[in-house]
Amino acid sequence: MQYLTNKRVLLGVTGSIAAYKAAELIRRLRDVGAEVRVVVTDGAKAFVTPLTFQALSGSPVHENLLDKEAEAAMGHIELARWADVILIAPASANSLAGLAQGRADELLNAVCLASDVPLAIAPAMNKHMWADPATQENVRLLAQRGALFIGPDSGEQACGDVGEGRMADSDDIISRLTELFTVGSLSGLTVLITAGPTREALDPVRYLSNHSSGKMGYALAEAAVEAGANVILISGPVSLETPDRVTRINVESAADMEVAVKEQITATDIFVATAAVADYRPVTAQQDKIKKKEDRLTLELEKNTDILAMVKADYAKIFCVGFAAETQDLESYARAKLKQKNIEMIAANLVGSVAAKTAGTFNSDTNELNVYWQGGDLKLELGSKTKLARQLIALIAQRYSLYEANDYNNSNVISLKNN
Numbered sequence: 566m567q568y569l570t571n572k573r574v575l576l577g578v579t580g581s582i583a584a585y586k587a588a589e590l591i592r593r594l595r596d597v598g599a600e601v602r603v604v605v606t607d608g609a610k611a612f613v614t615p616l617t618f619q620a621l622s623g624s625p626v627h628e629n630l631l632d633k634e635a636e637a638a639m640g641h642i643e644l645a646r647w648a649d650v651i652l653i654a655p656a657s658a659n660s661l662a663g664l665a666q667g668r669a670d671e672l673l674n675a676v677c678l679a680s681d682v683p684l685a686i687a688p689a690m691n692k693h694m695w696a697d698p699a700t701q702e703n704v705r706l707l708a709q710r711g712a713l714f715i716g717p718d719s720g721e722q723a724c725g726d727v728g729e730g731r732m733a734d735s736d737d738i739i740s741r742l743t744e745l746f747t748v749g750s751l752s753g754l755t756v757l758i759t760a761g762p763t764r765e766a767l768d769p770v771r772y773l774s775n776h777s778s779g780k781m782g783y784a785l786a787e788a789a790v791e792a793g794a795n796v797i798l799i800s801g802p803v804s805l806e807t808p809d810r811v812t813r814i815n816v817e818s819a820a821d822m823e824v825a826v827k828e829q830i831t832a833t834d835i836f837v838a839t840a841a842v843a844d845y846r847p848v849t850a851q852q853d854k855i856k857k858k859e860d861r862l863t864l865e866l867e868k869n870t871d872i873l874a875m876v877k878a879d880y881a882k883i884f885c886v887g888f889a890a891e892t893q894d895l896e897s898y899a900r901a902k903l904k905q906k907n908i909e910m911i912a913a914n915l916v917g918s919v920a921a922k923t924a925g926t927f928n929s930d931t932n933e934l935n936v937y938w939q940g941g942d943l944k945l946e947l948g949s950k951t952k953l954a955r956q957l958i959a960l961i962a963q964r965y966s967l968y969e970a971n972d973y974n975n976s977n978v979i980s981l982k983n984n
């Protein structure tokens with residue numbers, strides 16, 4: 566299980582004989598989905614070379630505080646902002662003393678001071694160093710300030726002593742780290758989202774398109790990341806920033822979108838089709854610009870593939886969510902689409918003049934949604950697209966777990982109001 570999908574772990578390695586165990590820990594953290602960056606102290610470098618950590622983490626190792634090139638590349642403040650959690654493993658007696666005093670003379674200490682994310686510490690040292698009142702006082706202070714101590718374990722030590730001071734096992738460290746985060750409702754799942762409009766070329770300078778802004782799809786991508794999913798966003802042309810930790814694939818036409826979806830679909834658990842894909846495209850896109858001649862110009866159009874229906878027909882197991890923008894008879898049109906495409910869920914909203922007076926529409930930052938599935942429905946009241954996206958993702962997660970448990974006819978919905 567990918568318990569730490571999308572989580573960024575800043576691993577601090579200090580000068581303990583157990584520094585070699587950090588190498589295995591990095592591998593295990595990455596196995597469970599975490600992104601890992603490593604900061605080493607000078608003491609750590611005496612035990613293991615940064616190259617080992619670089620190769621295992623897949624990122625450059627951060628070593629120096631007062632180095633202008635390192636600071637320009639990713640400085641201590643940026644590192645502090647990057648992390649979702651700081652884990653110091655192994656933590657030497659000296660590093661505990663530095664942290665307890667609030668020192669900022671080493672990169673690792675400075676990052677810890679500059680950060681407001683949880684700090685987890687796995688000490689490793691000789692049993693007498695651990696039992697020393699100075700160390701115990703530092704531990705007490707740090708725990709009081711909110712640090713999570715993991716270990717140390719008891720047993721045989723590198724120096725030959727037997728007692729308390731061994732670094733905790735990688736599995737224990739990971740399981741305690743996981744407890745720091747509420748494991749997301751979509752943890753470890755891959756969610757494929759389409760968003761935005763498509764452009765169907767008429768000639769080299771003109772196209773048929775629609776007013777979709779992509780905002781709903783992008784908000785859903787962000788909410789799915791928050792819920793722990795791997796998110797792939799296939800986007801038509803929009804002027805939106807790619808949400809953090811989302812893989813974005815840009816497309817122009819409906820045909821491009823179809824190709825991109827086919828390329829990504831085999832690894833997908835949940836497919837959410839928010840894109841306003843053009844139903845029709847010009848039969849031929851002219852090579853040269855169409856000249857203004859006749860009073861009337863007739864365009865011949867042909868149907869594009871219905872991407873959502875295609876996905877469900879070819880990959881029956883994928884949980885599919887559609888979107889419907891209607892100008893009238895919301896429920897009947899939405900339910901007809903649900904049935905005709907054989908999908909699990911549809912989120913419908915009114916667009917056009919009626920909607921413009923109440924909810925938001927294509928370009929707005931607000932919306933309201935009516936969500937339908939076989940045997941149930943839920944109205945998500947007018948709110949920001951961010952809030953609605955969180956509610957819809959929570960609903961998708963609930964319905965998906967029933968779907969996976971072959972209990973999809975159960976129409977219960979637990980409260981979504983905390984989202």
Ligand SMILES: Cc1cc2nc3c(=O)[nH]c(=O)nc-3n(C[C@H](O)[C@H](O)[C@H](O)COP(=O)(O)O)c2cc1C
Pocket residue numbers: 578579580581582583606607608609656657658659660689690691694
């Ligand atoms: C062979 C050797 C092993 C050591 N092992 C430890 C250890 O396991 N834990 C510890 O706290 N200090 C250990 N030390 C002492 C630290 O390396 C020393 O206090 C160092 O300054 C720690 O630096 P740092 O905390 O900045 O990384 C060891 C020293 C040597 C020479």
